[in-house]
Amino acid sequence: VDENIAIADATAESTVKAPGPKFDFIVVGGGTAGSTLATRLSLGLPWASVLLIEAGPSALGEDRINIPGRKGSTLGTVYDWNFTTTTQPGARNRVFAAPRGKVLGGSSALNLMSWDRASAPEYDAWGSLGNAGWSWDSMIATMTKAETFTPSAHYGSQGVGSTGPIKTVINRFIPEQQNSWIPTMNNLGIPLNRESLGGNPLGVMYQPSNIDSTVWNRSYAANGYLAQAGPNLHVLTNTRVAKINLAAKSPSSSRVATGVTLQNGTVISAREEVVLSAGSIQSPGLLELSGIGRQDVLSTAGVSQVIDLPGVGENLQDHIRIQASYELKGNYKSFDMLRYNTTFATEQLNLWRQGQLSMYDYTGSAYTFMNWDQAVGTNASAVLKSLARSVAGTSISVIDQKRLSFLSNPAVPQLEVIFSDGYTGVKGYPLPDTPLYGKNFFTLIAAVMHPLSRGSVHITSSNISTHPTLNPNYLSNEYDVQAAMTAIKYVRRIANTPPMSDLWVTEYEPGLVAVPDAANNDALWRDFVTNTTLSIFHPVGTCAMLPRSQGGVVDAKLTVYGTTNLRVVDASVMPVLISGHIQTAVYGIAERAAEIMIGSATRYGGGKGM
Numbered sequence: 001v002d003e004n005i006a007i008a009d010a011t012a013e014s015t016v017k018a019p020g021p022k023f024d025f026i027v028v029g030g031g032t033a034g035s036t037l038a039t040r041l042s043l044g045l046p047w048a049s050v051l052l053i054e055a056g057p058s059a060l061g062e063d064r065i066n067i068p069g070r071k072g073s074t075l076g077t078v079y080d081w082n083f084t085t086t087t088q089p090g091a092r093n094r095v096f097a098a099p100r101g102k103v104l105g106g107s108s109a110l111n112l113m114s115w116d117r118a119s120a121p122e123y124d125a126w127g128s129l130g131n132a133g134w135s136w137d138s139m140i141a142t143m144t145k146a147e148t149f150t151p152s153a154h155y156g157s158q159g160v161g162s163t164g165p166i167k168t169v170i171n172r173f174i175p176e177q178q179n180s181w182i183p184t185m186n187n188l189g190i191p192l193n194r195e196s197l198g199g200n201p202l203g204v205m206y207q208p209s210n211i212d213s214t215v216w217n218r219s220y221a222a223n224g225y226l227a228q229a230g231p232n233l234h235v236l237t238n239t240r241v242a243k244i245n246l247a248a249k250s251p252s253s254s255r256v257a258t259g260v261t262l263q264n265g266t267v268i269s270a271r272e273e274v275v276l277s278a279g280s281i282q283s284p285g286l287l288e289l290s291g292i293g294r295q296d297v298l299s300t301a302g303v304s305q306v307i308d309l310p311g312v313g314e315n316l317q318d319h320i321r322i323q324a325s326y327e328l329k330g331n332y333k334s335f336d337m338l339r340y341n342t343t344f345a346t347e348q349l350n351l352w353r354q355g356q357l358s359m360y361d362y363t364g365s366a367y368t369f370m371n372w373d374q375a376v377g378t379n380a381s382a383v384l385k386s387l388a389r390s391v392a393g394t395s396i397s398v399i400d401q402k403r404l405s406f407l408s409n410p411a412v413p414q415l416e417v418i419f420s421d422g423y424t425g426v427k428g429y430p431l432p433d434t435p436l437y438g439k440n441f442f443t444l445i446a447a448v449m450h451p452l453s454r455g456s457v458h459i460t461s462s463n464i465s466t467h468p469t470l471n472p473n474y475l476s477n478e479y480d481v482q483a484a485m486t487a488i489k490y491v492r493r494i495a496n497t498p499p500m501s502d503l504w505v506t507e508y509e510p511g512l513v514a515v516p517d518a519a520n521n522d523a524l525w526r527d528f529v530t531n532t533t534l535s536i537f538h539p540v541g542t543c544a545m546l547p548r549s550q551g552g553v554v555d556a557k558l559t560v561y562g563t564t565n566l567r568v569v570d571a572s573v574m575p576v577l578i579s580g581h582i583q584t585a586v587y588g589i590a591e592r593a594a595e596i597m598i599g600s601a602t603r604y605g606g607g608k609g610m
């Protein structure tokens with residue numbers, strides 16, 4: 001790690017230590033995908049100069065990023081872009097937080113470190129939507145390239161990598177109460193799955209986190225990938241790109257990306273390619289600021305249109321989450337102790353610093369993924385599927401049709417539940433001087449894997465400093481509301497199933513006062529859902545890899561339509577949202593993009609990746 005820090009600090013100075021103002025490749029955004037891609041390009045094309053430009057700082061020594069148990073503490077800080085949504089009518093006009101990493105490593109520095117994969121048919125769907133070469137087989141090859149998994153008694157052998165820069169491990173800190181997880185789900189008929197990263201995630205399981213188990217540190221794009229980059233990679237931090245510069249031989253010919261203009265007006269040129277890796281919220285905005293997008297959006301923002309591409313910023317999809325919390329019996333200790341017992345917290349922090357087993361090691365490791373039949377039985381599942389068809393059955397969108405096909409494929413998960421130690425709900429941990437202050441909790445977080453809502457993100461001004469208008473349309477249709485209601489009812493059922501039911505005293509949230517345990521209380525569940533559903537922060541689809549006629553922004557080689565050498569490589573290219581947590585797919589997309597770009601960079605004769 002010391003070595004990693006030294007190397008990455010050297011690359012993190014805010015000066016271009018470069019052969020000149022021209023680079024062969026410019027990657028915009030040093031986040032999850034951008035850091036991965038830039039590292040692979042530097043190694044695979046050793047004679048090329050690669051510039052990675054990141055708006056945020058390098059923060060390799062930052063405890064709030066590195067210590068797994070401090071996950072979430074960076075949200076709302078200087079490392080977060082702090083985006084918010086428009087008011088969401090389906091969710092009582094609430095405004096949702098939309099955190100995104102503004103730091104080298106991007107959102108991989110802020111995320112909650114769940115490391116898993118969707119089912120094989122969900123990646124195959126990307127190919128069947130018109131993207132040759134994209135499938136489970138091609139994605140698992142590149143996703144595993146990103147990872148070195150530490151073998152565990154809790155896991156088998158499928159779908160994990162052994163040579164990649166990101167270190168993963170099933171967390172060694174397993175709270176006593178979490179031991180109830182697998183037997184409880186087994187009692188609900190959900191079988192143990194010890195191979196859940198291998199293309200079939202259905203079942204109950206322990207899953208890894210992106211943690212380096214030699215030092216018990218977060219392993220992410222900045223300390224994992226960039227530390228291994230070649231000397232031909234140049235990294236500019238605290239530097240924001242304002243637009244991509246485009247040229248053309250004639251008005252009707254394809255545009256050539258000639259470089260970028262920074263926010264301060266500096267122009268940096270690219271000889272070969274420019275890649276946008278600014279993430280699902282900001283890559284579409286950079287295209288729009290460069291004149292690529294919908295006419296109505298561009299004219300409102302005062303930007304002249306260069307390429308008419310109506311799909312830019314559309315097709316926004318995200319997972320929604322809903323949660324319930326339970327007060328543990330007095331004999332259990334939870335992660336909450338770190339917030340109310342400062343002496344204990346200091347002891348635990350010292351243990352972490354010494355590399356000893358510590359509560360600060362903790363990340364979630366207990367998950368379940370299921371289809372609706374498994375969760376609620378075939379009758380209730382049929383009602384949900386029929387509702388989905390009534391919402392989207394007549395839609396001409398290939399994305400809507402694909403999501404309906406996921407619903408009728410029993411291999412595709414529709415519901416995820418995570419056992420999360422400590423209180424991680426919405427109403428807040430009990431305040432000091434209230435009876436429950438100092439109590440310990442656990443939270444069950446459910447996420448709807450394929451909501452039918454889609455939204456958009458667009459610029460409203462030609463000034464890069466103006467935040468975009470982000471409208472995910474959460475809970476904008478009855479299927480999504482009913483799916484979230486089904487999810488939270490199922491969560492209560494899990495909590496009331498032994499052996500988990502023996503762990504707790506009361507349901508703290510929502511609680512039996514807010515939602516009594518009665519048969520006809522759907523109105524109350526609906527209130528709870530619309531009041532407390534959150535995002536689980538997986539926005540995708542806003543620069544979709546799709547045929548142009550279907551609203552696509554990039555082709556199967558990730559090249560922006562109407563350009564010869566401008567690509568988008570990040571979460572925004574996923575045409576349809578997959579289940580689970582999406583960072584492994586983002587790393588896989590970047591690894592695949594590197595293979596494509598290295599393979600086509602004939603001027604440099606390709607090269608050897610690491």
Ligand SMILES: Cc1cc2nc3c(=O)[nH]c(=O)nc-3n(C[C@H](O)[C@H](O)[C@H](O)COP(=O)(O)OP(=O)(O)OC[C@H]3O[C@@H](n4cnc5c(N)ncnc54)[C@H](O)[C@@H]3O)c2cc1C
Nearest residue numbers: 029031032033055106107112113114241279571581582583
């Ligand atoms: C709070 C949170 C928790 C999450 N938890 C999990 C989890 O547990 N497991 C999981 O699998 N996924 C999780 N995710 C999702 C996952 O982390 C993201 O989907 C993924 O990291 C996105 O990668 P990306 O490369 O698309 O974008 P990012 O990693 O966000 O990278 C974009 C980068 O571009 C930079 N940038 C933007 N605009 C400019 C510009 N104009 N000039 C220069 N630089 C720019 C940004 O600063 C950023 O560094 C979580 C996300 C968040 C926010």
